[in-house]
Amino acid sequence: MTSALLSSDAPAASTPASTFAEIGLPDALQRAVADLGFETPSAIQAQAIPALLDGRDIVGVAQTGTGKTAAFGLPLLAAVDPSLRAVQAVVLTPTRELAMQVADAISSFAAQIPGLTVVPVYGGSPFLPQQRALQHGAQVVVGTPGRVIDHLERRTLKMDEVRFLVLDEADEMLRMGFAEDVENVLRRAPERRQVALFSATMPPAIRRVAEQHLVDPVEITVARQSSTVTSVRQTYAVVPFRHKVGALSRVLAVSDADAAIVFVRTRGAAEEVGSALVEKGISAAYISGDVAQGEREKIVDRLRSGALDVLVATDVAARGLDVDRIGLVVNFDVPREPETYVHRIGRTGRAGREGEALSFVTPSEQSRLRQIERTTRVQLEQITIPTPADVSGHRVTKLLDRIPERTEAGRLDLYRETVAVHLAQNPGTDPADLLATVLALAVGDEGPGARDEMDAELERARLAASRDDRGARPDRGDRPERGERRRTNTHIAGGPARWRVAVGHRDGVQPGALVGALTGEGGLTGKDVGKIDIFGSFSLVDIPGGLTPDALDRLGRARVAGRPLRIRMDSGPRSDGPARAGHHASRPTHGPSRGRS
Numbered sequence: 001m002t003s004a005l006l007s008s009d010a011p012a013a014s015t016p017a018s019t020f021a022e023i024g025l026p027d028a029l030q031r032a033v034a035d036l037g038f039e040t041p042s043a044i045q046a047q048a049i050p051a052l053l054d055g056r057d058i059v060g061v062a063q064t065g066t067g068k069t070a071a072f073g074l075p076l077l078a079a080v081d082p083s084l085r086a087v088q089a090v091v092l093t094p095t096r097e098l099a100m101q102v103a104d105a106i107s108s109f110a111a112q113i114p115g116l117t118v119v120p121v122y123g124g125s126p127f128l129p130q131q132r133a134l135q136h137g138a139q140v141v142v143g144t145p146g147r148v149i150d151h152l153e154r155r156t157l158k159m160d161e162v163r164f165l166v167l168d169e170a171d172e173m174l175r176m177g178f179a180e181d182v183e184n185v186l187r188r189a190p191e192r193r194q195v196a197l198f199s200a201t202m203p204p205a206i207r208r209v210a211e212q213h214l215v216d217p218v219e220i221t222v223a224r225q226s227s228t229v230t231s232v233r234q235t236y237a238v239v240p241f242r243h244k245v246g247a248l249s250r251v252l253a254v255s256d257a258d259a260a261i262v263f264v265r266t267r268g269a270a271e272e273v274g275s276a277l278v279e280k281g282i283s284a285a286y287i288s289g290d291v292a293q294g295e296r297e298k299i300v301d302r303l304r305s306g307a308l309d310v311l312v313a314t315d316v317a318a319r320g321l322d323v324d325r326i327g328l329v330v331n332f333d334v335p336r337e338p339e340t341y342v343h344r345i346g347r348t349g350r351a352g353r354e355g356e357a358l359s360f361v362t363p364s365e366q367s368r369l370r371q372i373e374r375t376t377r378v379q380l381e382q383i384t385i386p387t388p389a390d391v392s393g394h395r396v397t398k399l400l401d402r403i404p405e406r407t408e409a410g411r412l413d414l415y416r417e418t419v420a421v422h423l424a425q426n427p428g429t430d431p432a433d434l435l436a437t438v439l440a441l442a443v444g445d446e447g448p449g450a451r452d453e454m455d456a457e458l459e460r461a462r463l464a465a466s467r468d469d470r471g472a473r474p475d476r477g478d479r480p481e482r483g484e485r486r487r488t489n490t491h492i493a494g495g496p497a498r499w500r501v502a503v504g505h506r507d508g509v510q511p512g513a514l515v516g517a518l519t520g521e522g523g524l525t526g527k528d529v530g531k532i533d534i535f536g537s538f539s540l541v542d543i544p545g546g547l548t549p550d551a552l553d554r555l556g557r558a559r560v561a562g563r564p565l566r567i568r569m570d571s572g573p574r575s576d577g578p579a580r581a582g583h584h585a586s587r588p589t590h591g592p593s594r595g596r597s
C-alpha cells in the first residue's frame with residue numbers, strides 16, 4: 001500500500017511497525033490514541049512518526065483520509081515542553097475549518113499532557129480572544145497563514161521558541177494564494193526547527209518550498225488507502241445541465257445516507273442549488289467563500305449534529321471537512337482536476353463507514369470522467385436517476401417501516417372508529433383504495449405521474465453513454481460487436497443470445513448459483529447454459545438455445561442470493577418499465593470473473 005521514497009539514512013520502510021509502541025511514541029501519547037480508538041498506525045503515521053521523533057524534516061505526499069493529522073500531531077506533541085509557556089509548534093492550514101479541526105485533534109492527542117494548550121487562530125473572528133489565549137502560554141498554534149502573519153506583526157505571537165512547523169495541505173494553501181504568507185512564516189521561524197510538509201500533490205511550487213526551507217527531508221509517499229476506495233462506491237449519471245437540480249432532488253429523496261454533501265464549482269451555484277433544495281423541502285444549506293466564517297462554522301456544526309442533512313459547498317469551503325454522518329457525496333459539477341475529485345469523495349466513507357460518491361456529468365463532459373477513471377484507477381459505475389415512482393416508493397416504504405412500532409404504541413381507537421364511520425358513510429368503498437389514498441396523503445406527494453420530459457432526456461443520455469462505453473471498452477472480450485448486438489436485441493425469446501441478470505459480485509453470486517437457478521426454476525439442463533460472466537452488479541449468461549416464453553416467465557420470478565434475477569435479453573441498460581433505485585445497469589465494476597464454456 002505504501003511506496004516510500006525514503007532518503008538513504010531514513011528508517012527502513014521494509015519493516016513497517018504495527019503498533020504505536022513500536023514506532024517509539026511516548027506513553028502519554030500512546031494512551032491518548034488508544035482512548036481515541038486508534039489501534040494501529042496508518043501507513044503515513046508508521047513512516048512519518050519515527051522520522052519526526054528522530055528530529056528529521058519530512059515531506060509527506062498523501063491523500064485525504066490517510067491520517068495525516070496524527071502523523072504530525074503526535075510527534076509535534078512529543079517535541080513540545082509543556083512546562084515552557086511559549087509557542088513551540090505552529091501548524092498552518094488553508095482554511096478556518098481545518099484550523100479548528102486540526103486544533104481539536106491535537107488537543108485530543110494531548111489529553112494526557114497536563115498544562116498543554118492548543119490555540120486555533122484564523123481570520124474572520126476577533127483578535128482579542130485569540131490574543132488572550134496566546135498570552136496565557138499556549139504551546140501549540142494552529143492557524144491560517146494570513147492570521148498567523150497578522151499575529152506575528154502585532155507581536156501577539158512570538159516565534160523565538162518555535163521548534164516544530166507544519167504545513168498541512170500545502171498545495172491547497174498555495175492554490176489559495178497563501179504562498180507568500182507561508183514563506184514569510186518559514187523565514188521568521190528560528191533556524192533550528194523541524195518542518196513537516198504535507199500535500200496531496202507535489203507541483204513544482206511545493207518542491208521549491210521544500211528545497212528552500214527543509215533540511216534533507218525524508219520523503220514519504222502513501223498511496224490512497226485501499227479502505228477509502230473500497231468503502232466508497234463510486235458512481236456517475238449522465239445528466240443534461242438543466243435537469244441537474246431535478247435529478248439531485250430525486251437522488252437525495254431516495255438516499256439512505258444520513259447526510260450528504262453536494263459539491264459545486266462556483267459560489268453562485270452553491271447559493272442557487274442550496275436555495276432550490278430548500279424550496280423543495282429538503283433540509284439543506286450552502287457554504288461558500290461568500291458565507292461569513294461564523295455562519296459557515298454554525299452550518300457545519302448543524303450538519304455534524306444532524307440538524308441539517310444536505311450541505312451544498314464549493315471545494316474551498318468544504319476542504320478537509322470531517323463529518324462522519326456523510327454517506328453520500330454528489331459532484332453536482334464534475335471537477336476539472338482529478339485531484340479535486342479525490343478530495344471531494346474523501347468527505348464520505350469516513351471512520352470506516354460506507355459511502356457513495358455520485359458524479360453528474362453532462363453529455364459533453366464524459367471525457368472528464370475517463371480522465372478521473374484513469375487517475376484514480378477506479379471504474380465508475382453508471383446509475384439510473386430515480387424516477388418519480390422510485391421517489392414515491394421510497395417514501396411509502398419508509399412510512400410502512402414505521403407501522404409495527406406505531407401499532408405497538410396503541411391509542412388507535414379514534415382512527416379505527418373514523419375508518420368504520422367513513423366506510424359506513426361511503427358504502428362500496430374498497431378498503432384497499434382507501435388505504436392507498438391515505439398513504440398518498442401521508443407521503444405528501446401527488447403520486448408519480450407519467451414519465452415527463454426530464455425522464456425521457458435522462459434516459460436518452462444514459463443509453464447514449466452506455467453505448468459509448470461498450471464501444472470504448474476493449475476488455476469485453478468475446479461480447480458481440482455493436483451491430484450484432486442490435487440484431488440480437490430484436491429477438492424476444494429463443495434467439496442465440498446472451499442474457500442479463502441483475503445479480504453480480506456485489507451480491508456474492510457464484511456461477512454455480514446461477515446455473516442452479518436456470519436449471520431449477522427455468523427448467524433448463526446444464527447443457528443449455530453456456531458461458532457465464534459475473535460483473536459487479538449484474539451477470540451475463542449465454543443460453544445458446546434460447547428461452548421459451550414459459551421459462552422466461554418462471555425465471556422472471558426467480559431469486560438468487562435473495563435478490564430478484566430480473567432476467568432479460570442483454571440489450572444494454574433497461575429502457576422499459578420502471579427503473580428502480582438501486583438497479584444499476586451497465587458497466588461492470590470488476591472484470592468478468594470466470595468463464596464457463
Ligand code: ADP
Nearest residue numbers: 038039040041042063064065066067068069070
Ligand atoms: P487526513 O488529514 O489525512 O485527511 P485525518 O488526520 O483527518 O486524515 O484522519 C482521518 C480520520 O481517520 C479521522 O477521523 C481520524 O480520527 C482517523 N484516524 C487517523 N489515524 C487513525 C488510526 N491510526 N486509527 C484509526 N483511525 C484513525
Ligand code: MG
Nearest residue numbers: 068069168320
Ligand atoms: Mg488533514
